[in-house]
Amino acid sequence: MAHAHAAASEHVHDDHHGHHEHDGHHDQESLKLFGFWIFLITDCILFGTLFATYVVLRNSTAGGPEAHELFEMPGVIAETFILLTSSFTSGLAVLSMHQGSKRGLIGWLAVTAVLGASFVGLEVTEFVKMVTVEHATIATSGFLSGFFVLVGTHGLHVSVGLIWMTALMIQIGRRGITSVTTRKVGVISLYWHFLDVVWIFVFTVVYLMGVM
């Protein structure tokens, strides 16, 4: 509570000085946001290498199941629209925050987290079915190694995002909307939109090209 109060008076302080004179604290917050952009770009390169691996190994099925025999589009289409919608709702959370609505912010973050959790749930179901019913495991063929590593890394990112988002909701509940929580919400919404972008390429390169 005391923390929130200190941050709130800092905001007022900001206003008195006008927007052209940044104090050190503000500069640091915006620098942290820029640092996160750098992280996203390195993450982009990580996914790029996994995409390259997948594309190169795509036809190396070693007698195992091929992409068009394995992929079931209804589930994948549902996952895609769920993730697109969650990207939108995380944007609405940022909007609520800038309107000063703590309840709106936590509410939209919760909606985003529920959508993200259903995405992960659908993906895990898909993987379990592949392994148990189709006997298509990560060791079956080069194609499936590439597939599970690429799609699994994305799923892991979403899962980490969910834990992070939950922790942030608790923090916002305790401290309210401060300059620090504002930056943190900005960072996680960037992360979430980024995961949506990566999924669009997974959807295109893995699934759409797989069933073509």
Place this chain on the structure above:
Amino acid sequence: MAQTESAAAHHNGHGHGGGNASHGSLKSYVIGFVLSIVLTIIPLVVVMNHMLGRTGTMILIVAMAVLQFAVQLLFFMHLREGENARWNVLALVLGLVVLITIVAGSIWIMTYNTPNM
């Protein structure tokens, strides 16, 4: 706690002169969302109904994915807004150069490698 919220609202009520202006309006989010849905449905319909040849489909779905990337960057991630916009764009360009080199280079080499092994 109410004091905190009103202070935050007060801060943002002051317009976005040079502050952290990297957030859009409801309108820009809705436009971005609708565009991303449309850009997902187009390749889906084309692929599921086999509407184009192999090359045509490939070009179309990759183009749609790249457009979708642009929509997310501009409408949701506000790439061109805020204080660090120029640095964001420069870092992104550097990242894309590395990315395209890795992906295109791997595909190119491995495509012509296999028959000669």
